[in-house]
Amino acid sequence: MENDRLLVIVEDDQDFARTLKRSFERRGYAVLQADSHAALVDLLSVRKPSYAVVDLKLGTESGLLCVQTLHAHDPAMTIVVLTGFASIATAVEAIKLGASHYLAKPSNTDDIEAAFARTAGDPSTPLAPRATSIKTLEWEHIHEVLKDSDFNISEAARRLGMHRRTLARKLAKRQVS
Structure with missing residues (x-):
């Protein structure tokens, strides 16, 4: 129990x-x-x-x-x-x-x-894309690159073409949807 x-x-x-x-x-x-x-x-x-x-x-x-x-x-x-x-x-x-x-x-x-x-999927879930902002797209792209670089901020910054400190500042901010 x-x-x-x-x-x-x-x-x-x-x-x-x-x-x-x-x-x-x-x-x-x-x-x-x-x-x-x-x-x-x-x-x-x-x-x-x-x-x-x-x-x-x-x-x-x-x-x-x-x-x-x-x-x-x-x-x-x-x-x-x-x-x-x-x-x-x-x-x-x-x-x-x-x-x-x-x-x-x-x-x-x-x-x-x-x-x-929830134990099962919902086949009636709408397929329409969700509305998104430029900030959200940027946030998602940064985090995808960060994941692809094994969460190495220096490597992610290099791949994104930005300074490491700039990326660190962006990551320190909380995303607002």
Whole structure:
């Protein structure tokens, strides 16, 4: 019974992880936290969660490795990938590796819990492209290049043709949709 509502949050941003943990605890979940793949492996050696929320970028690590580990540990686990680095490539890989859902930040507890409850796809989802701004397109392109350069800011800046400090400033800003 304990494992029915046992959730693991794999997130390196301690403030966000703490906020998410409190929110899920208020909803009746028992919540475990890990901030890296190594911490997750240690946690899984003694616990078996039913749910997982995994950040795609964990410092210099990829959360995709955590998704793969979680799925191998329990193929029935519901895994939601949460990311500010959304791209089609990482969404496809996350699903292939065992994630149930892929949500772009900002997402809240309601969004994540709704993803936990969805067990099937929705064929009526509209195919119309979403409206987007130039800033959003720039943000998505920067993050795609950053992902392709293994989150190396200097290499991503070189590929984008901008100074490393300029890229660092852009990354420090929060995206506003």
